[in-house]
Amino acid sequence: MRAGAAPAGCEKEELRRKQTMKVLVIGLGGVTNGGKTTLAEKLKKMLPNCDMISQDDFFKPEPEVETDERGFKLYDVLDALYMDEMVKSIRNWMKSPTSSGVLTEEPQNTCDNLKDTEDVYILIVEGFLLYNYEPLNELWNRRYFLTLPYEECKRRRSTRVYQPADTPGYFDGHVWPMYLKYKNELEENASNIVYLDGTKSQEELLSCVYSDIIQELKKLREGNFYQPE
Helix, strand or coil: CCCCCCCHHHHHHHHHHHHHCEEEEEEEEECCCCCHHHHHHHHHHHCCCEEEEEHHHHECCHHHCCECCCCCECCCCHHHECHHHHHHHHHHHHHCHHHCCCCCCCCCCCCHHHCCCCCEEEEEEEECCCCCCHHHHCCCCEEEEEECCHHHHHHHHHCCCCCCCCCCCHHHHHHHHHHHHHHHHHHHHCCCEEEEECCCCHHHHHHHHHHHHHHHHHHHHHCCCCCCC
């Protein structure tokens, strides 16, 4: 065996692992301040071999974000994000989830439902504009969309501090209209999306989504499951 080469047994084991490895890509999208990040972080702790990507990490720098005639920075549109980079990051994870920093420790909520999942790797992608960009729609195994009524969304938004800060009229003039625009597009063109009521408690939402993902894991183990290319 030449210097530095892995033993044949190790190579066979690595090949077997890659052949049996399956990935589950979960989208957790929806309205601003709907609880997406909190829900994603809780799911990450409960599910095996689970990693998370946040769409907020792909915002362009402020000087590159367009400003409209009212002086509003147009952050709630696809052009404010490096969407190609986001797709690339997800695809890179799908090719090699074990080298992406995923922790393989036991999930907090170990149960019989999670048996035989050592070769299953889960990616949760959370963000406000996940399903209106076609290259991303090729990647999802399961899609969730959190909703809020106008008054509750505006109330929650007013308690948050953003950088740059929301200017007067920004929510009504940009944030909410863009949410409605993209949500309407979604309802007209997309299917197989699970809509979630963001006014429900985090515990209730967590239980609902966790149970649904467990069912997806069962399908994956049984082989009756779509794997994105």
